[in-house]
Amino acid sequence: MRKSFIFTALTAILLAAVLSACTHDKTIPNYKNIYADGSINLQNFTLTFRDDFDSEELDTGKWRYSPEIERQKAGWWKNECSSFKDGNYIITCRLDKDGNPISGGIQTNGIFEQAFGLYHIRFKIDKADGLWYAFWLLCDGMEYDKTGDGSAADGAELDIFEIVPGADKANNRADFGTSVHWDGYIEGNLKSKSDFSKHLYDDFYGKYHDIWYLWDKDGYKLYLDGTSRQNLVYDLPGDKYGNGVCSVPCYMIISAEYGIWGGTLDPSQLPANFCVDLVEVYQEK
Numbered sequence: 001m002r003k004s005f006i007f008t009a010l011t012a013i014l015l016a017a018v019l020s021a022c023t024h025d026k027t028i029p030n031y032k033n034i035y036a037d038g039s040i041n042l043q044n045f046t047l048t049f050r051d052d053f054d055s056e057e058l059d060t061g062k063w064r065y066s067p068e069i070e071r072q073k074a075g076w077w078k079n080e081c082s083s084f085k086d087g088n089y090i091i092t093c094r095l096d097k098d099g100n101p102i103s104g105g106i107q108t109n110g111i112f113e114q115a116f117g118l119y120h121i122r123f124k125i126d127k128a129d130g131l132w133y134a135f136w137l138l139c140d141g142m143e144y145d146k147t148g149d150g151s152a153a154d155g156a157e158l159d160i161f162e163i164v165p166g167a168d169k170a171n172n173r174a175d176f177g178t179s180v181h182w183d184g185y186i187e188g189n190l191k192s193k194s195d196f197s198k199h200l201y202d203d204f205y206g207k208y209h210d211i212w213y214l215w216d217k218d219g220y221k222l223y224l225d226g227t228s229r230q231n232l233v234y235d236l237p238g239d240k241y242g243n244g245v246c247s248v249p250c251y252m253i254i255s256a257e258y259g260i261w262g263g264t265l266d267p268s269q270l271p272a273n274f275c276v277d278l279v280e281v282y283q284e285k
């Protein structure tokens, strides 16, 4: 009887603890398990940016809309594709009234720019052929570089992740990757290193996921959903690939676009949403 009482009491306490933990939905759980090798301790980092997207509109103290331009000769960025609902920033990819594919994005240039650090995004995306979802970093030292000096130190494009649900898996085309590009976009100058070595698991789409991306003097590391599932860990060591480490501040871009890399667009699969629940950035102390 006494044992039973203690057991019941302990169960109640445990249950209360679990329920309590569930109510703190804005707390990022269990930092220590985010990195498979345990090499990152968040106590060594300071939070420098955070948006929970709890507002019903764009927080212009943190973001601006991406320019309304044609992308990849396959679609257009349009502000009307961005919305804010239920604590999410949402890009709705769809056709406009003339049948043109439209999507959108937001970015932080001139508002928040940082060199190095730890980047965290929680998001979910719809599976649709022809879509190209990305969370990436960019700076003027990459965008306007016309010469190229062989080094990423003066600027780079850091594609934290690119997801193309329509990738041709049958021919081993990956649907998820991370990349670094430097020395500008002029052909002959552009240098790149990418890791597209792994495929997403089948039930990836339509559920929230966490990506943590560490950019430091040694290069770039990405963890998808911590240590779980396929232990999807990417490592792009900068020294190994020849001066591939950027050391100037970059701004963030969250975007969706279209492109042949993502497979052939199937309008019957639209609209498709890219929902972002949270973005936060840390700097090493």
Ligand SMILES: [Ca+2]
Pocket (backbone or CB within 6 Å): 145, 148, 149, 150, 151, 152, 153, 154, 155, 182, 183, 184
């Ligand atoms: Ca350069």
Ligand SMILES: [Ca+2]
Pocket (backbone or CB within 6 Å): 051, 052, 053, 054, 086, 087, 088, 276, 277, 278
């Ligand atoms: Ca949120």
